[in-house]
Amino acid sequence: MRPQQPSHAMSTLVDKIVQAIREDVYRGVLAPGEPLKQVELANRYGVSPIPLREALQRLHVEGLVEYFAYRGAIVARLKRGEAADIADIRNALEALAFRIAMPLLDEVQIARLAELTEDMESPRAADASLMMERLNEYYSVLLSKAERPLLLDMIQTNLKRAIRYYAEVMRTSNGRLANAPSRRTYIEALKARDMVQLEQCMQVLHAAYVSYIEAHFED
Numbered sequence: 001m002r003p004q005q006p007s008h009a010m011s012t013l014v015d016k017i018v019q020a021i022r023e024d025v026y027r028g029v030l031a032p033g034e035p036l037k038q039v040e041l042a043n044r045y046g047v048s049p050i051p052l053r054e055a056l057q058r059l060h061v062e063g064l065v066e067y068f069a070y071r072g073a074i075v076a077r078l079k080r081g082e083a084a085d086i087a088d089i090r091n092a093l094e095a096l097a098f099r100i101a102m103p104l105l106d107e108v109q110i111a112r113l114a115e116l117t118e119d120m121e122s123p124r125a126a127d128a129s130l131m132m133e134r135l136n137e138y139y140s141v142l143l144s145k146a147e148r149p150l151l152l153d154m155i156q157t158n159l160k161r162a163i164r165y166y167a168e169v170m171r172t173s174n175g176r177l178a179n180a181p182s183r184r185t186y187i188e189a190l191k192a193r194d195m196v197q198l199e200q201c202m203q204v205l206h207a208a209y210v211s212y213i214e215a216h217f218e219d
Contacts, residue, residue: 017055128167
């Protein structure tokens with residue numbers, strides 16, 4: 001007997017709850033380590049316990065929620081070691097994506113990547129949700145000719161964890177790291193088909209965020 005699938009209406013409701021809680025975590029309304037009491041959350045978001053529990057499970061997968069025996073759910077705490085792990089995984093997966101995609105890129109794709117880059121370099125990018133949307137689209141465009149759906153899924157899954165740290169950095173650094181290189185260097189490297197330059201820029205960019213987190217947050 002097949003397990004019963006959630007209805008479309010239930011799935012849509014869960015999506016909305018996930019987005020609302022995610023936004024509150026990104027903005028610091030729900031602080032790291034704060035208990036997530038289901039009755040209080042249900043009242044806050046005007047929902048019933050069943051979709052709320054499903055939303056918390058999804059956020060647990062994203063790394064925004066932690067569960068503890070006898071304590072229940074809390075907003076995931078920031079961990080310096082985890083931030084470094086996320087950066088290392090990004091360097092590996094995203095470099096692989098660039099290496100695979102670079103020979104296949106055409107002018108239309110590069111133009112769209114450049115548009116997305118300008119958005120990610122604008123003041124609007126301090127909005128972590130917008131940044132996540134742009135990054136997801138960026139790698140979708142990058143890999144659109146490569147037919148590597150699993151690689152894209154792995155990159156986007158890791159980005160969900162990365163963006164939580166990005167949100168905290170943006171919130172506490174007035175929206176920009178002084179020593180973080182521009183993503184425009186990626187476009188220059190793509191146009192030149194220079195993988196060495198691109199990978200170096202990417203590693204420096206990710207390292208800037210890890211350095212900030214290690215200096216400003218405690219496990």
